[in-house]
Amino acid sequence: MISQNTLLIIALAPLLASIVAGLFGRTIGRVGAHTVTILGVATSCALSGQVLWQLLHGAPAFNANVYTFFEIGKYSAHIGFLIDNLTAMMMVVVSFVSLLVHIYTIGYMADDDGYQRFFSYISLFTFSMLMLVMSNNFLQLFFGWEAVGLVSYLLIGFWFTRPTAIFANLKAFLVNRVGDFGFLLGIAGVLAWCGSLDYAQVFAKAPTLSHLSVEIFTGHAWSVPTVICICLFVGAMGKSAQVPLHVWLPDSMEGPTPISALIHAATMVTAGIFMVARMSPLFEQSQTALDFVLFIGATTAFFTGLIGIVQNDIKRVVAYSTLSQLGYMTVALGASAYSVAIFHLMTHAFFKALLFLGAGSVIIALHHEQDMRKMGGLRKYMPITWITMWIGTLALVGMPFFAGFYSKDSIIEAAKAVAEHGGWVQHYAYWAVLLGVFVTSFYSFRLLYMTFHGEERFRHAHDDHGHDHDAHDDHGHDGEVEPHESPLVVTIPLILLAIPSVVIGYLTVAPMLFGHFFDHAIVVNTAMHPAMSAMAEEFHGATAMALHGLAQPPFWLAVAGFLLATYIYLLHPTLATKLKKTFVLPARILENKYGFDTLWIDGFAGVGLKIGKLFWRGGDAGIIDGVLVDGTSHFIGRAAAVLRRLQSGYLYHYAFAMILGLIALLGALLRWPV
Numbered sequence: 001m002i003s004q005n006t007l008l009i010i011a012l013a014p015l016l017a018s019i020v021a022g023l024f025g026r027t028i029g030r031v032g033a034h035t036v037t038i039l040g041v042a043t044s045c046a047l048s049g050q051v052l053w054q055l056l057h058g059a060p061a062f063n064a065n066v067y068t069f070f071e072i073g074k075y076s077a078h079i080g081f082l083i084d085n086l087t088a089m090m091m092v093v094v095s096f097v098s099l100l101v102h103i104y105t106i107g108y109m110a111d112d113d114g115y116q117r118f119f120s121y122i123s124l125f126t127f128s129m130l131m132l133v134m135s136n137n138f139l140q141l142f143f144g145w146e147a148v149g150l151v152s153y154l155l156i157g158f159w160f161t162r163p164t165a166i167f168a169n170l171k172a173f174l175v176n177r178v179g180d181f182g183f184l185l186g187i188a189g190v191l192a193w194c195g196s197l198d199y200a201q202v203f204a205k206a207p208t209l210s211h212l213s214v215e216i217f218t219g220h221a222w223s224v225p226t227v228i229c230i231c232l233f234v235g236a237m238g239k240s241a242q243v244p245l246h247v248w249l250p251d252s253m254e255g256p257t258p259i260s261a262l263i264h265a266a267t268m269v270t271a272g273i274f275m276v277a278r279m280s281p282l283f284e285q286s287q288t289a290l291d292f293v294l295f296i297g298a299t300t301a302f303f304t305g306l307i308g309i310v311q312n313d314i315k316r317v318v319a320y321s322t323l324s325q326l327g328y329m330t331v332a333l334g335a336s337a338y339s340v341a342i343f344h345l346m347t348h349a350f351f352k353a354l355l356f357l358g359a360g361s362v363i364i365a366l367h368h369e370q371d372m373r374k375m376g377g378l379r380k381y382m383p384i385t386w387i388t389m390w391i392g393t394l395a396l397v398g399m400p401f402f403a404g405f406y407s408k409d410s411i412i413e414a415a416k417a418v419a420e421h422g423g424w425v426q427h428y429a430y431w432a433v434l435l436g437v438f439v440t441s442f443y444s445f446r447l448l449y450m451t452f453h454g455e456e457r458f459r460h461a462h463d464d465h466g467h468d469h470d471a472h473d474d475h476g477h478d479g480e481v482e483p484h485e486s487p488l489v490v491t492i493p494l495i496l497l498a499i500p501s502v503v504i505g506y507l508t509v510a511p512m513l514f515g516h517f518f519d520h521a522i523v524v525n526t527a528m529h530p531a532m533s534a535m536a537e538e539f540h541g542a543t544a545m546a547l548h549g550l551a552q553p554p555f556w557l558a559v560a561g562f563l564l565a566t567y568i569y570l571l572h573p574t575l576a577t578k579l580k581k582t583f584v585l586p587a588r589i590l591e592n593k594y595g596f597d598t599l600w601i602d603g604f605a606g607v608g609l610k611i612g613k614l615f616w617r618g619g620d621a622g623i624i625d626g627v628l629v630d631g632t633s634h635f636i637g638r639a640a641a642v643l644r645r646l647q648s649g650y651l652y653h654y655a656f657a658m659i660l661g662l663i664a665l666l667g668a669l670l671r672w673p674v
Contacts, residue, residue, distance in 0.1 A: 002051055002062040007081045011130050012089065013040040018123035025116030037123040042595030045095035046128065052088040061520060063136055063200060077197055082136030086342065086521035090133040090274055093349050094267055096128040100493040105258045107489035108364060112256075117157060122262060125151040129267045133274060137196040138187045143277070145183065148268045149176045155263065156255040156514050165254040173247035175600070179238015186231030193224050203281040212287075229282055229289035233296075236272025240326050243300045246597050247463045249323055253315040257360030260315060260618070264322045270345050273329045277338040281523040284336065291425045294334025298425075298432035301327025303594065305436050308443040310580075310590045313370045314359045317447050321396065322352060324436060329669075331429050337414035338522045342514050344407035344659045347505050351395035351404055354497035356375075358389040360377075361490050362451060365483035366458055370445065377456035381483045386452045388494040393448055396499040397441040397558045399439045400546040406505035409545075410513060410535065412437070412554055417531035437554045441561025442630045445653050447508075451570035458483065482571035483630065484604075503665050506542045514539050 019039025021033040028036065032263040055061070065080035083091075102122060109115055114516035128151055132144025157169030187197070193209060194202045212224040236242070241249040249269065253260055256540075263269065276283060276293065283289055301324050308320035325348050332341035363370055365382055379386040412433050416564045485491065511517045526533050539545060549555050568575050580587050592598070646657075 001081055002054055002059055004062075004064065004066060005079070006047055006051065007062070007134065008066065008081065009052070010044045010095075011081075011127065011134060013043040014123045014128040014130065016040060018120045018127060020421070021116050021123060025120065028116075030115050033119045034102065034106050037119045038099070040123055041095060041099045041102055041126055044126070045092070045099045047096045048088065048091035050563075051083060052085075052092050055083070055085055055088050064645040068147050069139060074195065075191070075197075077139040078137055079140055080599060081134045082199055083134065083450070084515050084521040086274075086277065087133055088522045089342070089517075091130060093135065094126065094129050095347055095352050097120070097128075097497075098267070098350055100353070100496055101258045101262045101357070103488055104261075104360070104493040105256075107487045108258055108360055109256060114158065118155075118256065118258075119153050121158070122259060122514050125155065125259075125262060125267065129271070132271055136199050138190060138199075142184070142187060145235070145271065145275075146180065148271060149173065149180070149239070152252070152259075152263055152268050155418055156252045158255055158259070162254065164251075168251040168254040170247075172252050172264055174605075176250040179235045181234075182231045183238075185237020186228050186233075186235065186311045186513045189224070189228040189231060193228070199278070204393075204533050206281040209282075223286055223288070225282060225285035226288045229279070229286050230292055232279060232282070233272075233276060233289065233293055236276055236330075237296060238272075239275075240269050240272030240330070241300075241466060242272075242296050242326065242330060243304065244299055245278060246300060246304060246323055246493075247593070247600055250316050250319045250593075253313065255358060255539050257315065257363060261356035264319060264352070264356065269326055270329075270349070271321065273326070273333065273341055273345050275375060276330075276333045277342050280336075280338050282463040284523055284525045284529070285335075287528070289336050290336060292334075293330060294429045295425050297327045297330025297332075297334055298415075298429035299379060300324070300326070301331060302432040302439065305439040305443070307590050307593055309439065309446070310587055311443075312372050314362060314372050314375075314447065314451060315356070315370055317372075317443060318352070318359055321355070321440065321444065324440060325352065325396075328408060328433055328436070331415055331433055332411045334429065335411075335414040335418045336524050337411070337516045337526065337531050337535075339411045339513055339532065340407065340414050342518070342522075343509070343524030344411060345500075346508075347395070347403040347407040351402075351501040354388060354392035354494060354501055355396065356386050357490070357494055357497065358392060361486040361494065362483075364486050364490065369458065372450040372546070374457050375451045375459065376454045377452070378458075378483055379452040382452075382485045384485055384491045384494060388450070388491075388498040389448060391498045391501050393444045395505075397444050397561070398437060398554055399558065400549045400555065401502075401506060403501050403503070403505035405549060406509040406542065407547065407556055408437075409549055409552070410509070413535050413538075414531045417534045418529075434553060434557065436559045437559040441558040442565050443664055445562050445565035446569050448563060453570055454573055485629075505667040506546075509542050509545065512540070513514070 014037070017037040020028070020418045026034050031538075048588065061084040062081060063076035067079040069077040069079060071077075102119070105118065105122065109118055112118065125148060128144050128147035130144075132141060132148060135141045135144060152171045153173045155169075156172050157165045190202055191197055193212065194201055194205045197206075206225070208230070209224045212229060213221040214224055215221055234245075238245045249264065252263065283293070304320055304327065305324035308317050308324070311317045311320060325344070329341040329344050331350075332338070332344065361382065362375065362378065362385060363386075365378070366375065369375070391402075395402040398405045400407040412430070415426070415430040415433050419426040479619050513532070524532060568579070589595075644654075
């Protein structure tokens, strides 16, 4: 049996550690701050592993409330836990990746003045994500949802003296508010039509919702599940950075690299994927909502991946890779292959955290230089980082037998299965994820070649502020940056992440996709959505799947991307500049990110600002201040000035005024006799 006390410790240990590091950081010092937070997250990780072990060995799922938040009439809200295989797997992934990020941070943030504050933030972030995935009701889900958004705001803008960091965290916060507004509407719809915020009660009533409709616009009836699911998915679009609410994620690279790995590998951006999978009983009631999810995911998977081709910032290339892979997960959700989406979420967490932390290792070695055009030839200086980055890349591009192959290839197969009996949306999704393999392979190997191979371009590199680094102690040549391998607190997490990036897919593909791992956590209407059933019939083991993949289009598209990147960036590096001049228009479109930043900043935000200024100048300053407030005082002052002249103090003036008044009174009496 799963103990409630164990679950409370898992959730609260990172919170308590965060409070200690945040409030008493100066007292306990740097060592105390990272010790207490690492112990807190390690405790959560160990106990999460224990919970998953118990579930895999026959323990029943845990679903109970631990605290009543409010009761108003027939409505009530609670703090509670729903622990099944889906939740337990997420708990292990979140806490394990977070633990490695905590350890890595000791090396990465060693010279930063906000050392204790950073550890407090990332521990608080872990608590928020655990509360999100462990919840058994929509209220607690929303709390965790908003908490990870708040802490991500603090972390992205951690270096608050940088204007770019402040702009990035404000951008992330505001774009997520757009998505969260839709999410809140979806929760309101759940409460209105189901009468409860508890998962179990809502999912039990889900089949009855398909017979209900609502007129959002007069004369146009919408299915209630469609309305609820689309609103909920709008929240996922913001949190999981789907087009067009994706613009915040690349800019969030302004935060320190450890938080880039934590937010964008295993936690915040995967919250939307987890939420949709958890809500599978609702989404299965609306094909329209699933088609919408499928279209958005396909668009994100292919078109955001293309932007990664023209990026030169090493972290931004990995960030656009994250966008693309989140699109792949969303495609799986839209194909009702929820287990495949969660499977890719898990494998992606390991190899994407590896790539982010590997990029951070390079940044450390080059004194915070992030431009790949100023790198090259680093493999002989940083062998561990080089090898682990290659492993992460092979997993990302879907090389057979690596973790990413099993999950990514399964998504493509699921998209193919729904395309065989679907409409244009399903066909569009299949071709988007298929061609996305080539794009992913090309920009991934481009990153490796520009960073670790070819000519050494890091001599006389500059830091963020444009000052030459004095690397005399490292090499003996003043002004030159001599890179070297990162310390063990950086390389050990890389090695520990590289291991599951190779083996985790091979070991878990059978039980998670074609076994009974998600039987009671995910609901699929197999009659309406047979993709998983069709894939199960063709599955004959992990080894057979990998060998079969060697003859499939995704593998050869990945090879084509590898060969093209090799030819351009390794064999003929000057060719890249010539191609950019030849294809200047496509390159400019990609560098401008299809104009989405302009649309949001100058469009929606700019128009909103102009409307606000109009109301301020015309309404507040013009009418309220100018007329009602200042206008009233001006009128009284002018009236008083006129009346003041009548008070001359001369008796004959007053006698004259009395005579005029008497004449007016007599005239009135003669005209209107009493």
